[in-house]
Amino acid sequence: MVLQIMVHRNSSMISNHSIYSLEGITFMFNEEFRLKNPIRWGMVGGGRGSEIGHSHRAAASRDNLFQLLAGAFDIDPIRGQDFGQNLGLEPERCYPDYQTLFAEEAKRTDGIQAVSIATPNSTHFTISMAALEAGIHVICEKPVSFTVAEAKELKETAELKNCIFAVMYGYTGFPMIHQARKMVEKGELGDIRMVAMQFAHGFNSGDDSPGASWRMNPEISGPTFVLGDLGTHTFYLGELITGLKVDKLCCSRQSFVKSRAPLEDNAHVMMNFEGGAVGTLWASAVNAGSMHQQKIRVTGSKASIEWWDEYPNQLRYEIQGKPAQILERGMGYLHNESSAVSCNRIGGGHGEGFFESWANLYHRYALAIEAKQKDEITPNQPWYPDIDAGINGVRLLECCVESTDNDNKWVKF
Numbered sequence: 001m002v003l004q005i006m007v008h009r010n011s012s013m014i015s016n017h018s019i020y021s022l023e024g025i026t027f028m029f030n031e032e033f034r035l036k037n038p039i040r041w042g043m044v045g046g047g048r049g050s051e052i053g054h055s056h057r058a059a060a061s062r063d064n065l066f067q068l069l070a071g072a073f074d075i076d077p078i079r080g081q082d083f084g085q086n087l088g089l090e091p092e093r094c095y096p097d098y099q100t101l102f103a104e105e106a107k108r109t110d111g112i113q114a115v116s117i118a119t120p121n122s123t124h125f126t127i128s129m130a131a132l133e134a135g136i137h138v139i140c141e142k143p144v145s146f147t148v149a150e151a152k153e154l155k156e157t158a159e160l161k162n163c164i165f166a167v168m169y170g171y172t173g174f175p176m177i178h179q180a181r182k183m184v185e186k187g188e189l190g191d192i193r194m195v196a197m198q199f200a201h202g203f204n205s206g207d208d209s210p211g212a213s214w215r216m217n218p219e220i221s222g223p224t225f226v227l228g229d230l231g232t233h234t235f236y237l238g239e240l241i242t243g244l245k246v247d248k249l250c251c252s253r254q255s256f257v258k259s260r261a262p263l264e265d266n267a268h269v270m271m272n273f274e275g276g277a278v279g280t281l282w283a284s285a286v287n288a289g290s291m292h293q294q295k296i297r298v299t300g301s302k303a304s305i306e307w308w309d310e311y312p313n314q315l316r317y318e319i320q321g322k323p324a325q326i327l328e329r330g331m332g333y334l335h336n337e338s339s340a341v342s343c344n345r346i347g348g349g350h351g352e353g354f355f356e357s358w359a360n361l362y363h364r365y366a367l368a369i370e371a372k373q374k375d376e377i378t379p380n381q382p383w384y385p386d387i388d389a390g391i392n393g394v395r396l397l398e399c400c401v402e403s404t405d406n407d408n409k410w411v412k413f
């Protein structure tokens with residue numbers, strides 16, 4: 001996907017520059033670049049006590065590009081409405097369910113333009129479809145659906161309704177991921193040979209925490225547990241950094257805690273990419289003692305790079321025959337023309353983290369929504385994790401299940 005957005009002076013973007021470009025700029029993200037009217041925004045899910053609701057709100061509000069005006073925050077209507085009011089929303093815009101949210105907001109001249117969906121997996125497809133049909137831009141949690149066929153339906157409907165469909169692959173907003181991507185693109189690693197991906201925590205090594213319960217239930221989680229919950233994140237990092245496309249894969253998955261069957265709490269995947277490179281993906285919730293261990297290592301004919309989400313401001317760069325280097329976010333030696341630089345929010349040495357990465361993505365969603373609404377310069381869309389990324393995540397899961405169900409056979413992707 002082309003990596004630039006240009007928004008002209010006569011648009012509603014306030015800027016002292018004649019061209020606003022996310023890539024190819026050397027200044028940091030800040031609130032100077034804002035929309036005259038922030039995008040009217042709502043949420044489904046992400047209510048009181050949810051794991052990920054706050055991250056969406058913190059990220060969306062960071063650059064004043066979204067304004068939270070309405071929501072159906074909870075499966076329990078009373079709790080959801082109470083929660084919305086405590087967030088400062090008008091009581092009549094705290095709805096008991098998503099159907100009422102979309103129907104009532106459609107009647108208003110100031111109804112929501114975009115919605116984030118932060119509910120358990122089984123609801124993503126239905127709620128996203130309802131939002132799109134109401135003409136509302138969607139930012140959806142992963143996996144976007146249970147099947148590839150459904151994910152493709154979402155894409156078709158989004159196109160029909162001229163809406164963006166963004167997927168919350170939240171780690172892809174880290175600047176050093178974009179440095180990695182640029183290094184691969186510029187051939188600094190040589191020809192890519194191997195991609196090792198892992199997201200292997202230990203939080204479910206023993207008994208399940210209450211928050212994990214729906215993740216172990218196939219009716220709510222879908223056909224997988226850790227592959228969908230964790231593997232899709234790192235798989236997308238691999239796709240984004242290398243641009244490689246999987247040709248076929250072979251998967252082995254287990255339920256080490258037997259009560260979780262048929263859902264896996266550990267999985268290993270081998271992949272052959274088109275063009276000859278190979279890859280592995282390890283997703284696990286039973287890597288005892290591990291906090292996150294989300295890592296990606298890309299190895300080329302000349303050098304390797306390695307990124308670890310517990311140290312997201314750094315990228316390890318190993319050139320064959322030379323001492324290893326640690327590249328740091330916010331430094332002048334990074335590729336200027338990539339988001340490694342344009343997404344910085346503070347100088348190097350300070351610790352940017354998860355919320356900044358998410359805010360970087362929400363910043364892009366806002367620009368994409370603005371461009372979509374104005375039908376602006378279509379070849380120059382800003383990059384963001386879109387519905388194609390969502391479709392491929394679901395395809396990964398389908399292929400892994402097919403492989404495991406068939407004695408770990410190799411499956412065409």
Ligand SMILES: NC(=O)c1ccc[n+]([C@@H]2O[C@H](COP(=O)([O-])OP(=O)(O)OC[C@H]3O[C@@H](n4cnc5c(N)ncnc54)[C@H](O)[C@@H]3O)[C@@H](O)[C@H]2O)c1
Nearest residue numbers: 045046047050051052072073074075118119120121141168
């Ligand atoms: N992108 C990430 O890094 C990341 C991290 C954690 C979770 N997630 C994803 O986010 C989603 C939510 O996960 P979680 O851990 O926050 O779950 P959770 O169980 O902690 O919270 C879910 C929230 O959704 C509400 N809800 C459920 N059904 C609803 C409905 N029909 N209408 C309105 N509200 C409803 C619940 O009341 C609760 O507030 C999942 O799909 C998960 O995969 C993504």
